[in-house]
Amino acid sequence: MPRKKQTVQTQKRRKVYTPGQLSGDATQVKPKGAFKVFSNYKLFAVIGAVVLIGGFGISAFYSNTSKNSAAKSVRGQGVTKATPEAGVTSVTGAQAAIKQYTAPPAMGIDPNKTYTATIKTEKGDIVVQLLSKEAPDAVNNFVFLANDHFYDGVTFFRVIPGFVAQTGDPSGTGSGGPGYELPFESTTTPVKAGTLAVAKPDRAGTANSGSQFFFALSDIPTQDGKATVFGTIVSGQDVLQQLQERDPQKEQDPAPGTRIDSVTVTSS
Numbered sequence: 001m002p003r004k005k006q007t008v009q010t011q012k013r014r015k016v017y018t019p020g021q022l023s024g025d026a027t028q029v030k031p032k033g034a035f036k037v038f039s040n041y042k043l044f045a046v047i048g049a050v051v052l053i054g055g056f057g058i059s060a061f062y063s064n065t066s067k068n069s070a071a072k073s074v075r076g077q078g079v080t081k082a083t084p085e086a087g088v089t090s091v092t093g094a095q096a097a098i099k100q101y102t103a104p105p106a107m108g109i110d111p112n113k114t115y116t117a118t119i120k121t122e123k124g125d126i127v128v129q130l131l132s133k134e135a136p137d138a139v140n141n142f143v144f145l146a147n148d149h150f151y152d153g154v155t156f157f158r159v160i161p162g163f164v165a166q167t168g169d170p171s172g173t174g175s176g177g178p179g180y181e182l183p184f185e186s187t188t189t190p191v192k193a194g195t196l197a198v199a200k201p202d203r204a205g206t207a208n209s210g211s212q213f214f215f216a217l218s219d220i221p222t223q224d225g226k227a228t229v230f231g232t233i234v235s236g237q238d239v240l241q242q243l244q245e246r247d248p249q250k251e252q253d254p255a256p257g258t259r260i261d262s263v264t265v266t267s268s
Helices: 033-039 040-072 136-147
Strands: 115-121 124-130 158-160 164-169 194-198 215-217 229-234 260-267
Touching: 115 136, 124 136, 136 229, 136 260
Parallel strands: none
Antiparallel strands: 115 124, 115 260, 124 229, 158 164, 164 215, 194 215, 194 229
């Protein structure tokens, strides 16, 4: 058989690509506009450093602002509302803004120390020695609320001559409190004129109020062992006699109660 004429193919020239090299004049192309920044590595690094430092500065500013705000805020744990300043009160007490807590305070007093409370009222000062050994929970709670200014602006909403002078309820209604109750503490000190005790409902087995307390204006033997006594008056018995009489359970529109400006506690 005749052989086919062999065709000689001309081999085409192949392009050779070397890694890392651009073909043509690509290396001569210069970026335009804003892309010039990315080609200038030094300038890009300077801008990046400025942005980073500025970010840290802004973060520190807001952090300090937050800390300062926290420092000026109330100290109570779990507080949801603020107590008004001393001297700011309404007919029924400081009901416009009442601190509320999620639980009683942790123990923060030393039962072996002597604690003295000075209750400043618009009628004068009442000084009380607190019975930290006999009623540590009640005293600890009272000291915590006093230091947290819970009682500032609160009124004596129930004052019945010859019986009791009751306060500690910012709402001024007799049903308000800090948002929690205290367990009942059995004390042996009799409820006599000048003693300070935790208020509680008359129902048997109920817990103590979280903030309300009363001064006995006379001997009340029926409350011995039933009320937690946590203080005795050192001075100011005459001030108790000057408190505005008030019985919201019987009076339809009673006069404003005597206001408490502040309560301060010292220890020794």
